[in-house]
Amino acid sequence: MEYVPPNLLKNLQRKHLFHSGELGFTQSIGNSDLLSGNVYWFAYARQALLHGMRFLKIKKGDKVLVPAYICNVIESPFKEMGVEIEYFDSNWDLTPDFNLIESKITKNTKALLWVNYFGFPAPFKQIKEFCDKHNLFFIEDNAHGFLSKYQGKWLGTIGDISITSIRKSLPIVNGAILRINNKAIFQKHSYQLEKLHHADSLIKYVRNYLLWYFKSKGMINKRSDRNSQDHVVYDFGNSLVQFPDPILDIRINSITLIIIKSLNYEIFYLNRRRSVERVNKFIKILEKYSFSSLFNNIPKGTIPLQIPLIWQEEEKRMKEVLRYFNRYGVEAFYWPDLPDCVVRNNQKYQIANRLRNKLLHFPI
Numbered sequence: 001m002e003y004v005p006p007n008l009l010k011n012l013q014r015k016h017l018f019h020s021g022e023l024g025f026t027q028s029i030g031n032s033d034l035l036s037g038n039v040y041w042f043a044y045a046r047q048a049l050l051h052g053m054r055f056l057k058i059k060k061g062d063k064v065l066v067p068a069y070i071c072n073v074i075e076s077p078f079k080e081m082g083v084e085i086e087y088f089d090s091n092w093d094l095t096p097d098f099n100l101i102e103s104k105i106t107k108n109t110k111a112l113l114w115v116n117y118f119g120f121p122a123p124f125k126q127i128k129e130f131c132d133k134h135n136l137f138f139i140e141d142n143a144h145g146f147l148s149k150y151q152g153k154w155l156g157t158i159g160d161i162s163i164t165s166i167r168k169s170l171p172i173v174n175g176a177i178l179r180i181n182n183k184a185i186f187q188k189h190s191y192q193l194e195k196l197h198h199a200d201s202l203i204k205y206v207r208n209y210l211l212w213y214f215k216s217k218g219m220i221n222k223r224s225d226r227n228s229q230d231h232v233v234y235d236f237g238n239s240l241v242q243f244p245d246p247i248l249d250i251r252i253n254s255i256t257l258i259i260i261k262s263l264n265y266e267i268f269y270l271n272r273r274r275s276v277e278r279v280n281k282f283i284k285i286l287e288k289y290s291f292s293s294l295f296n297n298i299p300k301g302t303i304p305l306q307i308p309l310i311w312q313e314e315e316k317r318m319k320e321v322l323r324y325f326n327r328y329g330v331e332a333f334y335w336p337d338l339p340d341c342v343v344r345n346n347q348k349y350q351i352a353n354r355l356r357n358k359l360l361h362f363p364i
C-alpha cells in the first residue's frame with residue numbers, strides 16, 4: 001500500500017487542518033427561519049425525534065422506515081414509544097434505493113426517515129415525491145447539517161418535520177431542535193409539548209440513569225471503541241440504546257441556548273466554509289493515495305460536519321491507516337456505531353456494514 005509520505009502528511013496537517021475557527025458572537029441567530037417558526041428546543045436530536053413522532057401521531061405498533069447506515073442512538077425514541085423501525089439498505093453512494101424502500105411499506109408504515117448525511121443535502125425532490133405517492137411523512141434527519149444550505153434553503157427546514165443536532169456543530173454541552181415545516185400538519189395536529197422543568201428533568205435523568213446503569217451492567221465488560229466494533233474501552237455503545245435512554249429526559253442547558261441564539265451566523269458560516277475549502281484541498285491530495293470521494297463535490301452552501309472518503313484497499317488494513325493518520329495529528333474516524341440488529345444481520349444490511357468499514361471520515 002502506498003501511504004501518504006509522512007512529510008507530506010505533516011505539511012498538509014499544518015497547512016490545511018490546524019486552525020482555530022472563530023465562532024463569532026454578537027448578532028442574533030434567533031431571527032433566522034431555521035431557528036424561528038415552529039421550532040422546539042431540546043438537548044438531543046433523539047429527543048426531538050421522539051416529540052416529532054408524537055406530533056405526527058405516530059403510535060405504538062406503527063412503523064417508520066429508517067436507513068440501516070445510521071447511528072444506534074436513533075433507536076431510543078422508537079423503543080420509548082413502541083414504534084417499530086423497518087431498516088433498509090441504501091445504495092452504495094448513500095442515496096435512497098426507492099424500489100427497496102417501496103417493498104418494505106405495509107399498512108402500518110407511517111413515515112420515511114432520511115438523513116442529510118454529514119450535512120450534505122439529500123435528494124429531497126425524489127424523497128418528497130415518494131412520500132407523497134405512498135402517503136408517508138418525511139422525517140428529515142438533519143442531525144449533522146446545522147447551518148448547511150441547499151439551493152439557498154437551510155437544511156433542517158425541508159422535511160415535513162426535521163431534527164437538527166446543533167450540539168454536533170458547536171462546542172456546547174447539548175442543544176437540538178425539532179422543526180415542524182409542513183404548515184398543514186402543524187395546524188391539523190394540536191400536540192402540546194410537555195414542559196420539562198429543570199428539577200423534573202434532573203429527577204427523571206437520575207432515575208433513568210440508574211435504571212440504565214443497572215440494566216446495562218452486564219454489558220459493561222464487553223469492549224469496543226469509536227473506531228472498531230470489537231475491542232478497547234468500555235462498551236456503553238449498545239447499552240446506551242437500551243430502554244430507557246436517560247438522555248431522552250435531559251432539558252436543554254440554558255447557557256447553551258443563549259450561546260446558540262447569540263451566534264453570529266455570517267461569521268460562523270464563512271469560517272466553516274473556509275475550513276471546508278481547506279479540508280477539501282487535503283482530501284484531494286489523499287485521493288492520490290488509495291482513497292476516493294463518496295461525494296464528488298461539495299455543493300455551494302453545504303457545510304459538512306465531516307467528509308467521508310472510501311478506502312480502496314483491503315478493509316482490514318483500515319485500522320492501520322487510521323492509526324497512521326492519528327500519529328501525524330490528523331483526526332480521522334469510522335462512523336457510526338451501527339444499530340445492533342444491523343450488525344447482526346450483515347447479509348441483509350450488507351451495504352451499511354460495508355460502508356461502516358470502508359469509509360474513513362475527516363472532520364471539518
Ligand SMILES: Cc1ncc(COP(=O)(O)O)c(C=O)c1O
Binds near residue numbers: 044
Ligand atoms: C444521523 C443521526 N441522527 C440522529 C442522531 C441523534 O443525535 P443526538 O445525539 O443529538 O440525539 C445522531 C447522532 O447521534 C445521528 O448521527
